[in-house]
Amino acid sequence: MGKETISVDYVEKELREALGKLVLETRRVADNQLIVVVPRSEVAEVAKRILERFREFEAHLSTHVATDERLINGHFVATYWISVNAERGDVWIGIRAYVPPSDSKVPSLTPQYPGANWYEREARDLLGIEPVGHPDPRRLVVPDDLPKNFHPLRKEVKYYEKVFTEPSFEFKKPRKYEIVVPFGPYHVALDEPAHFRLYVKGEEIVDVDYRGFYNHRGIEKLAESRLTYNQIPFIAERICGICGFTHSTAYCQAVETAAKIEVPDRARYIRTIMLEIERIHSHLLWIGVACHLVGFDTGFMHAWRIRERIMWLAERLSGNRKTYGMNLVGGVRRDILEYRKKLILDALRELRKEYKQFVDMLVSTKTFIKRCEGVGVLPRDKAQAYGTVGPTARGSGRRIDVRKDHPYAAYKELDFRVPVYSEGDVLARAMVRIEEVLESIWIIEQALDKLPGGHLLADVLEVPPHQEALGYTEAPRGENVHYVRTGHYNRVYRWRVRASTYNNLPAVPEMLRGYTVADAPLIIASIDPCYSCTERVVIIDVRSGEKRVLSEEEFNALSRKSRGLGR
């Protein structure tokens, strides 16, 4: 494209010039990762200025890491990690503030940049870093009935500590001969718990609220308390039931970058192959679910039938359909032997044929197109303001893809296209995914062809303490960032996971406003949230104040009934 690209050196120089005395220190933690230490009172201002400066470079807030470093330097640490994207330079900028425990407050970035909303609430919940001026005082990650001033990620809290509290809501007392059967929010029929509240005027959605994190399991605490470096990839893989391998890869890459471990070429290629296999199965799963939600169940069945071939292939390659368990710090554990190469090529040949037939059928199905077109529009500026990632961002015209912008594994050596659509509706997000499946097939074929020989695993003798780095992957749902700070005794000091849905979900209310209740399941599903059943909805009519909870069945039925209703 011949556009200006920037390097870390350039960014460092420019920031020093532009910010002057505000830069207390710069630290290069990796070739492409720069930490800028600024005064605590200026952190939001500096983050805002950097986001604005690199706006045309598709910069967004990629993650926020809060760490308890009181034992090392007597402070809490808050770091806003901003990534520069759009193939305009492989740069990650961490804006860091040291926060004294006696006055653990930082100015909030959220009023200027809505994408910081969840990050700052999470830091407040887990470490007690108060974002001053944050518009939403509610908790995000921890339950409402957790005692105040109890912050689980502080180092003095033991991972096995239990805090017994009384729930803050009341139930009716059972009468004689009655027993109570608890039922929800962990609804047995739903895959994972999450709670959307839609505020409606008749059929039209006017506002949306979200409460989630019922599934917060505290694995970051568990990892830093008692797991070793090579045990964490296995829990990382279980963060998500669909895109687990991308998490274990991101974690391993973070440790490898921090400890300066060189991963053997063959391992980089094998990771790439497995990541793309995962993307194919994830996208096929999503396409199936989307078909189901618009009432096109034939498409659903076909998508999942085709997907099964990939599941069987993964089972032959890794020993399991879904949880590949192939990553360790320094490389991979299973080789792609000659006979497995043949398995892959055979499966891909069949897959490509069946998939093309299926896509032809899908895009010529009126119900599917009509339900998706013009629904749930996320405009480009909103997509950037919330820092959305992956197909959600690419459906709104943001040309970002971690595989291109910050190449990892073997992506730099492979040729592929990144589909981008500018419409911003559900159909655009669907088309991005539909095209990506074919690109993934092509990537795997190239990687197999180029697969270098050599070792699978680097010799990892020791991981030096207190090194830090980011590891990142393009998960099927978008950018996925892990931060690792190494520690003593073969353990991480801090591990921060940021899955892609964390950036995409806060933008869903923007997509829902102005559309009908019947479109809601499809719109919510269109970001491919990392829980597949968010259909447990409370509908509040703002005119009558009447509340009604729709069951999953009713909600889906409503969704299926309204085919052809797209606005």
Add this chain to the structure above:
Amino acid sequence: MSYVTLPYPFEPVEAPPEYRGKPEIDPKKCIGCGACSRACPPDAIRVEDDLVSGVRRIILDVSRCIRCARCEEVCPTGAIKLTREFELATPSKEDLLQIVEMRLARCSICGKYVGRTVRQIEKAKAVLSPLPRDRLEELLRVMTLCEDCRKRRVAQALQGVPTALLKVWGEVHG
């Protein structure tokens, strides 16, 4: 077209040869070193020593196992292997335990049980066999001592060494 839908469970399904299923310990090969329990991410393998009756128990709890096969990877004797078995539904969790018991070695001085199994010492002997005879015997003697006798041995060896020298040695070695 219907190659995906199988009549399972009415007809059995065989897992592919690469499948990672339920792990099993071969009690004949296991030396009780506990390497598997250190590598195991979900703590599915525990090691318990009974120093009174002289028994080490390796307790494999398949209900906790995540089938990562790290145990298989680190086992020095190839005793623990993942099978292709996957149908593990059972009314009793006890069915999912495998317990391997092993004799502990006795201290060659005081005769108490030590925290190493007889087989571990045999294995060490085999591994160390290329060493010169006197060096090998020296190592084996240390290996079969209990914690107390080992400390006593060090203390005796240091008797007669001038205190000033010990102090320097202590500073150097922490």
